[in-house]
Amino acid sequence: MAENFKVGGKLIKSDTVLINVQGHLDAHTFEQLDKVINAAFNKNIFKIIVNMEKVDYISSAGAGVFIGALSRTQENEGNIVLLNPSDPVTQVFDILGLSLLFPVAENYDEAMQSL
Amino acid sequence: MMEKMQSPIQREMLIPYETSYLKAVRTTISEFLEDGPFPKSEVNLIQLAVDEAVANIMEHSEEKQKPDSIEMCLELDKKTFKVILRDSGRQFDPMTVKSPDLKEHVKEGKKRGLGLLLIRQIMDEITYSFINGVKNELRMIKNVK
Numbered sequence: 059m060a061e062n063f064k065v066g067g068k069l070i071k072s073d074t075v076l077i078n079v080q081g082h083l084d085a086h087t088f089e090q091l092d093k094v095i096n097a098a099f100n101k102n103i104f105k106i107i108v109n110m111e112k113v114d115y116i117s118s119a120g121a122g123v124f125i126g127a128l129s130r131t132q133e134n135e136g137n138i139v140l141l142n143p144s145d146p147v148t149q150v151f152d153i154l155g156l157s158l159l160f161p162v163a164e165n166y167d168e169a170m171q172s173l
Numbered sequence: 174m175m176e177k178m179q180s181p182i183q184r185e186m187l188i189p190y191e192t193s194y195l196k197a198v199r200t201t202i203s204e205f206l207e208d209g210p211f212p213k214s215e216v217n218l219i220q221l222a223v224d225e226a227v228a229n230i231m232e233h234s235e236e237k238q239k240p241d242s243i244e245m246c247l248e249l250d251k252k253t254f255k256v257i258l259r260d261s262g263r264q265f266d267p268m269t270v271k272s273p274d275l276k277e278h279v280k281e282g283k284k285r286g287l288g289l290l291l292i293r294q295i296m297d298e299i300t301y302s303f304i305n306g307v308k309n310e311l312r313m314i315k316n317v318k
Contacts, residue, residue: 085195125287127283153291154291
């Protein structure tokens, strides 16, 4: 189980960023993810893949980052895709009714096709 | 474990007003409920509900509260899990807050405000009182199914 929170983004195409998130995404750590997503927006990148495979825990603060980003990406002909969401992520998104709003991909190619 | 549980198990924790302590809160809940009457999936949800409640208290706290701590009292018996959270902040009854309309929430790109929705979905009973004019007290109960 990942003990420490880590988040990092990398450009995989000129208009697409892959963000890897690891650990607990809660009210203490959510701003770090928010910062990485906003950095993408500031570079006019609105196609975002977030690898959620190693997210061991997510609270509403973490889910809120995605809600905050969704409209912005879609207004700019982009989207935000959840790549391999872990069980905790799926559970919380289901409870909040968010699962239908975000494209989910099982692998990288599928994620790219969703954008 | 259930058969051996004769009397309620209790535990208390003082939580500083720092979000870095949320992980410790979750660990405390998880350890407290381990080998108890709730399956792992429900323990995870209870952990989430308590996390949300504590994070809410922290978010709405005032600077003058910071030297104090949030009191968390846990109680477990064969049929129920109870958590009581007490803080010395301004009087605030979270039960008066309406659950957000999710569609509007997403449309407006609102990042916060979903914690109460989660708590209400997860816990079976939630009650609030303002104790002696000085402390907020939030009680949440989860029943064993």
